[in-house]
Amino acid sequence: MGDAEHLTKYANNKNIANCLRDGFPHPYTINDARNWLKNNLTNKNLLLAIEINNEAIGGIGIIYQSDVYRRTAEIGYWLAEEYWNQGIMTEAIKTLVQHTFNNSDIVRIHAGIFESNTASARVLEKVGFKLEAIHEKAVFKRGKLMNEYMYVIFK
Ligand SMILES: CC(C)(COP(=O)(O)OP(=O)(O)OC[C@H]1O[C@@H](n2cnc3c(N)ncnc32)[C@H](O)[C@@H]1OP(=O)(O)O)[C@@H](O)C(=O)NCCC(=O)NCCS
Numbered sequence: 593m594g595d596a597e598h599l600t601k602y603a604n605n606k607n608i609a610n611c612l613r614d615g616f617p618h619p620y621t622i623n624d625a626r627n628w629l630k631n632n633l634t635n636k637n638l639l640l641a642i643e644i645n646n647e648a649i650g651g652i653g654i655i656y657q658s659d660v661y662r663r664t665a666e667i668g669y670w671l672a673e674e675y676w677n678q679g680i681m682t683e684a685i686k687t688l689v690q691h692t693f694n695n696s697d698i699v700r701i702h703a704g705i706f707e708s709n710t711a712s713a714r715v716l717e718k719v720g721f722k723l724e725a726i727h728e729k730a731v732f733k734r735g736k737l738m739n740e741y742m743y744v745i746f747k
Pocket residue numbers: 607608611612669670671672675676677678679680681682683703704705706709710711712714715
């Protein structure tokens with residue numbers, strides 16, 4: 593819960609929220625941070641802060657899927673804008689993917705990115721993810737229909 597203030601400071605950014613699902617709100621308030629932490633600290637997903645100089649400057653998570661999809665996980669991530677393009681997320685995703693494959697029975701990790709998010713596509717490609725499918729008009733965000741690019745990596 594001690595990360596709530598830093599989360600709010602960095603997550604309150606439209607350039608980040610525009611790339612994510614509506615569950616990541618804009619504006620992003622201290623209550624959003626506290627609610628997110630409260631709701632997510634106790635579930636079985638692996639949700640981590642990315643920390644630099646004792647500040648939470650972003651988040652990365654492995655979200656386990658259920659039922660027949662239980663050997664699949666989704667990966668999600670965001671980083672404070674002042675730290676973009678320094679290779680931080682490439683390293684974080686690589687580490688978390690490796691950790692997940694080494695420590696669980698997950699065989700498939702995927703990420704669905706909005707068509708305009710070239711930085712995220714590039715990061716995933718650098719880690720070894722492949723473009724598996726384009727889900728046409730799957731996303732409706734801020735009044736605009738967009739394609740979703742499904743990237744995947746296998747154990
Ligand atoms: C996507 C995001 C996590 C990337 O984090 P990062 O630490 O900056 O990523 P890295 O520095 O490891 O790599 C970024 C790569 O994208 C490239 N890139 C950045 N902006 C780009 C753009 N507009 N077009 C093309 N490539 C771009 C960089 O050049 C770099 O590639 P390179 O190493 O080949 O030069 C960060 O931009 C972010 O938090 N975005 C908002 C939230 C988000 O999109 N989350 C993912 C939702 S699927």
